[in-house]
Amino acid sequence: MISLLSRASLRYLTRHPAQLVLAILGVAVGVAVVVGIDTAAASARRSFELATRAISGDATHVVRGTPSVPESVYTALALEPHRPPAAPIVQRSLALVEPRSRTLDLLGVDPFAEGPFRSYTSGGAGFDGAALLRGDGAWLSAATATELGIELGDELVFLVGSQRRSLRLAGMVEPSTELARSALSDVVLVDIATAQSLLGTRGELSRIDLVLPTEPTALAESTARLSRLLPESCVIEPASRRSETLAGMTRAFDINLRALGFLALLVGVFLVYNTMTFAVVQRRPLWGTLRSIGATRGELFRRVCAEALAIGLTGTVLGLGLGLLLAQALVKLVTQTINDLYYVVSVRELSLEPAVFAEAAALGIGATLLGALFPALDAMRTAPRAILDRAAGEARLRSRIGVLALAGFLAAALSILLLRASGDNLPLGFAALFLMLFSAALLVPGATSLACRVVAPLAGLAAGSLGRIATRGITSHLARSSVAIAALAIALSATAGMGILVDSFRATVVKWLDTTLVADVYISSPSTFSNRESALLSAQLVERMSADSRVIGTTSFRDIDLELAAGDKVFATAAALHPKSRDAYRFLEGDPAVIWPAFTTRDTLIVSESLARHRSLSPGSTLEVRTREGVRPFEVLGVFRDYWSDQGWAMLARETWLRNWGDERISALGLFLAPGADVDATIASLRAAVPSGEIVKVRSGTELEAASMEIFDRTFSVTRVLRLLAGVVAILGVVGALLAMELEREREMGVLRAIGLSPAGLKRVVLGQTGLLGALAGLFAVPIGIAVALVLILVINARSFGWTLDIQISPRVLLETFALALGSALIAGAYPAWRMARLSPAQTLRGE
């Protein structure tokens, strides 16, 4: 038996279905965005972990080397009397080009050493280790083979550097657990010798897997003993180190994604607050009546909270479902970005983590209750005589405008203080950003009433009493109208801020590419950035390309991973720079006149801005780098502007690289043509000169720039989607708010109609009012949006990626924001306008 009070609530809610549906949708979309983003990011993370675990198996430690581990190290280990279980591994991410293009992890193993490490490579489940030894056979999981549509004996063609190399499918692995099956979906197993010959790295290992004792003293003892057997270029490290480093790379990316999710939820909270405020204010006479017939304050408070809870629960359940759908779409965008920028990962299925669901549910319900708190307090404080005093709540807000504005200024000051005081801390940066948005929301009522004071006389002049009715309607319902304006302004300013960030970023990168890509033609292997280690060009190719008569100069790059003494690695490029290429570098720190002479002659390097920020490097500091001859200090000469990677990278001279590592191969080549040479014709003949069996990209600077911008735009596609969602939530919110506000004025509109205002005139009044509301929101969104953009560019971007961007505020973004505000407000006004114009005035003029 439900109480009469509950029944009254229920009837109220069902009699205002539009409001109810919008509130539920608002919560649902907010929750869905959080679930969607977290699930997508978690699925990418989980797939990566699974793949890593499947590949490293039960190894506790690994031996790594720079640039690789010589096979002799494994032989030396094998001769050791107390040797621990050890297995040599050759591993590399390769681009499969046939039968279909896709990235696979090539894993070369020694089947006889595999026993203690990986169950699927050591017999069992239909796998015959000895068979692996025979010839050029590759093994795939049965599911992957089916996906690729190949059968035993079929050919798999890979791109190794610039060359096509093929393997035959010799067998299929049937992993016994679901976990292993999904982890192995991107692995192609081969014998270690096959791997070496395929990659052209005979005598080299990627690593040696070890199982060391877990007991600390025994571990220390055996690590020390084994270390003595290793050359200077090799180290022993925990097996988990590498995956931790990789996972750490995406940290900033993850945090940014989550912040976007929170933004959507924040707008959702506004929405609920909005709805609940309406629901309470509309029923003020009811609260008064209830109080006068004996309901307690507590009962009213609980009533409002219970309603909010019902909305929150429904919205949350709906949001969890929607979130999964969203995750399906987002996971593609997220993995695309990770693949473009960080490491190779492919996601088979969404990993549904209870923690994500619990968090999202708690956020959804918590946010709803938070949104309902003030309205509930308001209902509770309703005096019994409020039956007769409909304006009480509004009067209270009007008297509080000053206090709110003061609080707003304080919050703004606090957020600036927090921005300054929080150093390089990214979450605190976001906290400050949200605080700033909150302060803006507090300032909206004051700004609105101020603006209306200015607009009212103008509206009066332009449209007479009807103009006055439209403007004054906003101020006299300030409690409601300012919430709607604030919600719309905040959501739009956040999207405008992101728009400005992306614009500025894009403009900066375009300009930078223009100055950086000075060579006429670029030649590189077609692999992605995350696949850079395998992107080597063959010597024959390099020779043929540079031999063209039109080529008068070259710049060459060799991508490498520098192993640091601390155990982690840094992306680097060994470059032989043409003078024109040199001149294209813009140094933020360091003097080119000092840098270039020292660059080729000593063990020095220059670092990109991001790397400098992440590792606090500046001219004069050193990086301890593991070379062929052991750890050596490399001096940092300068910091240059760069936008290739948010991890940052170092550049050293080719001479320095050869001195310390001695590997001649290069990964990319820039050609400078003789003045007057036809670039397109040259490219055509260079393409024709590519040795058969090799695949390379020969591109003009313009083409390379376009390709780079394509990756750039893809990276921001997640942002675009989320921006759109935040916008959708905001529009839902403002539609709901205005709908309720206008519907509440039905009676007033009835009077207008009765004394002779035509239906068309009435529509103009309603649309004029919502239009004004939207225009105000748009007006406020512009400065707030610029402030958000500044924080995003100068603080958030700098902290997460370490880039200096040229700020570019295009009028287009601002106009778009304003138009969106106005447009959504007019859409919001359309229904009430239509409905009220149709309604018989008599209907609205009935008594209470």
Place this chain on the structure above:
Amino acid sequence: MTENRPQPVARLRGVTKSYVEVDRTREVLHGIDLELARGEFAVLVGRSGSGKSSLIHVLSGIDLPSSGHVELFGEDMSRASEERRTDVRRRRIGLVFQFFNLLPTLTIEENLLLPLELCGKLDAAGRRRALELLDAVGLSAMRTKFPDRLSGGEQQRAAVARALVHDPELVLADEPTGNLDDHNARAVLGLFSRLLRPSGKTLLMVTHSAEAEAIGDRVFELHDGRIAPRARSQSK
């Protein structure tokens, strides 16, 4: 237009009004026939719930009859378009409602000026008339206040003033003295007589008070949804 025979200002023929409720329709007015002649003061009485307000709404054109005809100034309103009805109302009719009359976002004076603005008569003469009317109902001092600062009676007086400001030919007033003390009620009734009588305007007023009833030339009673003329009560 020449008037060769006296045309009624308003004529109802066989007007019925039903309201649709959740599970049934209920007829509140059953076949009302009524004529209001030019210059006539008519009073409508009846028990609460008898349909008086419904009749006023139908007559003024803010609601449509379920069947029958409503003719105003010789024009069949039940056939006219919404726009047409609105136009007739704004120029020729003054309305006082039983409950909610004033626009909360306009001051008292602005509320009075609104009908003038709507029918394009917002000129100096109109403004003067508004001020005179405010004075006549004793609200000069309240001019710049918003309705929510006025008492119920003050609001009602302002509504009466607004119904008269654009010099309408027909005034329909639903309990205009319901909230007023004797003194103010008399002032409002006096206003009707003073402003409407000399220029031959027509009034239909719903009331429960005997004193108000007294200014009527004719009194009708609504009973069970039917209308009947009533013998004048003795009070005079």
